[in-house]
Amino acid sequence: MLAAYTSLQNAQQVKEFLISKRLLSQDHFPVKEMGFMYFPIIKKVTVPNAQVLDTKFAFPQKKKEPTIQEVLKGKLTPKELTLLPQSQEVIGTILILEVPDELKSKEKSIAQAYLEVNKHLTTVVGKDKIHSGEYRTRTVKVLAGKRTKETIHTENGVKIKLHLEKVYFSARSANERLRIAKLVKPNEKVLVMFSGAGPFPLVIAKHSAAQHVWGIELNPLGHQYALENISLNHLEKKITLYEGDVHIILPKIKETFDRIAMPLPKTGELFLPIALPKVKVGGTVHLYAFLDEKDFDSERKKVQGICKAAGYNCKVPEPVKCGQFSPRVFRVCFDIQRIK
Numbered sequence: 001m002l003a004a005y006t007s008l009q010n011a012q013q014v015k016e017f018l019i020s021k022r023l024l025s026q027d028h029f030p031v032k033e034m035g036f037m038y039f040p041i042i043k044k045v046t047v048p049n050a051q052v053l054d055t056k057f058a059f060p061q062k063k064k065e066p067t068i069q070e071v072l073k074g075k076l077t078p079k080e081l082t083l084l085p086q087s088q089e090v091i092g093t094i095l096i097l098e099v100p101d102e103l104k105s106k107e108k109s110i111a112q113a114y115l116e117v118n119k120h121l122t123t124v125v126g127k128d129k130i131h132s133g134e135y136r137t138r139t140v141k142v143l144a145g146k147r148t149k150e151t152i153h154t155e156n157g158v159k160i161k162l163h164l165e166k167v168y169f170s171a172r173s174a175n176e177r178l179r180i181a182k183l184v185k186p187n188e189k190v191l192v193m194f195s196g197a198g199p200f201p202l203v204i205a206k207h208s209a210a211q212h213v214w215g216i217e218l219n220p221l222g223h224q225y226a227l228e229n230i231s232l233n234h235l236e237k238k239i240t241l242y243e244g245d246v247h248i249i250l251p252k253i254k255e256t257f258d259r260i261a262m263p264l265p266k267t268g269e270l271f272l273p274i275a276l277p278k279v280k281v282g283g284t285v286h287l288y289a290f291l292d293e294k295d296f297d298s299e300r301k302k303v304q305g306i307c308k309a310a311g312y313n314c315k316v317p318e319p320v321k322c323g324q325f326s327p328r329v330f331r332v333c334f335d336i337q338r339i340k
């Protein structure tokens, strides 16, 4: 078999080169022998700091995990196999299966197959009722594996414990949470108006030099999870959480903030008039919405108008896309800056 061999001293450098050029065999392990490292490669090429040769020995083979398509071959027709979505949402050890209507009757076999393919999963659930109500909660049904709906999700280096039906959570907002955390400047005071199980406060507290982060959450069970998550991540000194309606809680908080995040996409703008008085001049409000691309500009102008009507001069830039629902519909964030 083809191999690039080098001294142990150069091994790391050679390995990185082979990976970057996609030359390293994915099916075999490298071999260390007599002070040399032999890397299995897939093409005869020149490799800096290494000799390339055809070895007489065979490299140990890696055990190949089957793909979801391989496991489902025979259970699904070739046409049905093409209907399987490219990716599924995983929260902690629970996969939330989403399949098109044509595959609904085979949901349980598909769920079982995902368990076989992903050894870290304990449970596969199917979507039942979509996020709704004031708490934005949903229902799911267990399709395969352990009958649990509670899990610990790891995201951006923080642990988030939650029950899929008792509190809102979307793993798909992880990048957006990190984006906000990276915008926070040292010593900022940050408020998250709808904190849920705490993902925004946790990620901001972990990845910024904020002076302090506050959160307000209406759902008592969500708030309980958030409190538990603060302890789980040892962030008690950086985060303070309140349970209740922001209409009632926020006016009672004496602080003003450098930054306020409002992750409540459908009705968030209704809360702008109570958020704006609490953000410092020069500070930022992150307002979320679900929008069709064609409505970005009209919504931007509408938000500008809401700020003006509330008595605040604000700069409302183009929205930042932070999630996609269909070819033209996005989850967006307006990073509103209070000027006066």
Ligand SMILES: C[S@@+](CC[C@H](N)C(=O)[O-])C[C@H]1O[C@@H](n2cnc3c(N)ncnc32)[C@H](O)[C@@H]1O
Binding pocket: 134, 135, 136, 167, 168, 169, 170, 173, 193, 194, 195, 196, 197, 198, 199, 200, 216, 217, 218, 219, 222, 244, 245, 246, 247, 263, 264, 265
């Ligand atoms: C879309 S979820 C976001 C939760 C969390 N920030 C996250 O990203 O996972 C919105 C949250 O706002 C909470 N909520 C709705 N109305 C509220 C209000 N008037 N005051 C405080 N929280 C509220 C809901 O209970 C829900 O947990």
